[in-house]
Amino acid sequence: MASNSVCASCLRALRQQARKEIQRQPSLASIRPQHTRRLLSTTTRALAAEEQPRSTKRQPSKPSSANPSAFDLSQLASQLRKTDTLRSATEPYIAYGSTEDLFKACARQCDYNIPNVLKQPPEPAPKNAGQEDVGVGSGWWVTPKEQGGLGLDVTFNTWAQVVFLHMYMMTVRLRCFPKEHAGIWHQNLLDHFFYAAEDKMAVWHGMTARGVRNKYLKDLWLQWRGLLLSYDEGLIKGDAVLATAVWRNLFKSSEEADIADVALVTAYMRRQLLRLDEMGDDVFASGEVDFEGPAAVKALAEKQSPWMHKSFSSEDLKELEPAQAPAQK
């Protein structure tokens, strides 16, 4: 029976790993040294070995031209996987490994830690106006506006929303997989997020009680489902609706948000979705995916709109008329 709280030695081990990970320069570019991949994951060695053959696309089986009577053991694993029964048994392992890479591409966008927690002895985290723990983060989403970033608060919520945004784009792409594969891949991608979220809650936010973490995880799941709906609605109905969804989720419906920032994120999303669209299933399933920075869409988001010079009609200025008297009943 699992214990109700994270034991102190496990927590210490996780924190030490986190400290080492931060001290090591985060060179999470496309060439990643093999050993950092396993640092904070929860996979066992057996699964790591299984990860090697990653393609799930059914390769058309070519009849071996050399010696047909020889029993080809090297292709046995992939051929067994192609049969229906074994595919459903082995697919989750492949999906787990590949979606881990896909998730890491999402998580790389924005990472944070809370320095107070690493001190000896640990101090409570600083809080912002909304009583959320504030940390120190990396990524253009959280760098201050003066340095060209969006200047979002470095909180768990921001991290979750930024990762959700990228996972949403992955989800849209995963829908293009054949029906029997898509469900498993969606589920595994989501699982990786929840493992990471729970890690962060336990390590950086002091939530050692499983019950508290579960409460927040359930809330996160509801946010994810709502986000899927909102962003899909934006995809169907156009940029303004997508921007409103981004404003609601990422910018927390703040009236202090800059419309230009919301537009930048919307343009970024559209561009990344197109890039993922143009990627083949094989490349995508192998996990070799990376997102660009905002520089690619900055010019487009600043482009002069023809509306700026159009004259105003009386229809346009309806809002400025004084309020009508209530209709006589």
Next chain:
Amino acid sequence: MSRQQTIQHYARLLTRWPTDRLRPEHPHFQQLLRKRLQAAPSSHANEAREVNAAYLLIDNAFAKQYPLSENVMKPTSAPTHYTDLERELDEAPDRTWWDGVVKRVKGLVRLR
């Protein structure tokens, strides 16, 4: 851009920004626009840039620049996903409580 012009731009944006029938009680983007119309935001904001960004959004400038292919809009695993969703989003705000119950009960059983 003069204050008068800014106000006129925000008024035009308010008439053209899409309404959200699905989330009547949530904060609406129109509230942000109306706030800008009534009072100038803090000095760091560049009004022309803000208004321009809003115009680009209502024009679908980004969707036109990066149009998604049929592969994504009619995905293999669920070709009618987006069309079904569109219909659902259209019908949902007008459903009564009883309609919702009937739909939930019908959704319990999915015939293959």
